[in-house]
Amino acid sequence: KAGVTQTPRYLIKTRGQQVTLSCSPISGHRSVSWYQQTPGQGLQFLFEYFSETQRNKGNFPGRFSGRQFSNSRSEMNVSTLELGDSALYLCASSPLSTGRNTEAFFGQGTRLTVV
């Protein structure tokens, strides 16, 4: 079974630009969560999607948004990039059919650098 796939792996953007990151979950997994990882703040939850609906959202500004498609693939978008948005963005998928937390399967992440 293929794992969680994130594209691109690396990205360099300029302040003020916007960026879209993609995540393909494990086949059959309907829940996709996004996390931001930085050395200072650690792993922080951005949002979670299940069956194309955002069910949960972390404490990030509105510049951070996401969506999920009918095939469970997900994208996250960051608009008006700031230097502080430089981070490793991790996507995780899980079955979560009942709402109970189960293990999260993480992708390799997208390393975003804002210059």
Next chain:
Amino acid sequence: GQQVMQIPQYQHVQEGEDFTTYCNSSTTLSNIQWYKQRPGGHPVFLIQLVKSGEVKKQKRLTFQFGEAKKNSSLHITATQTTDVGTYFCAAPNAGGTSYGKLTFGQGTILTVHP
């Protein structure tokens, strides 16, 4: 919001020594999960603890969940260089819906000197 405190932040050991990392929550947890992230890698699920006082072992790794379900620990016996990485505890969102959100501890970075 929910916070999970993890200590120590760093741990340097000689190969063969033991290692322990601790997690504490101010609220009672429904369960706690542990992940390992190798340098340059992504978090990989190790285990989930659900029951009060639960102890689980995976070879040289021993995981414990406190009786009050507010703390947990991971102990590695006789560390090896392959144990190098960051170990995270993670707890599901407290209260309300627990959909997809894990609150991670800050992680313990383990280095092992051969």
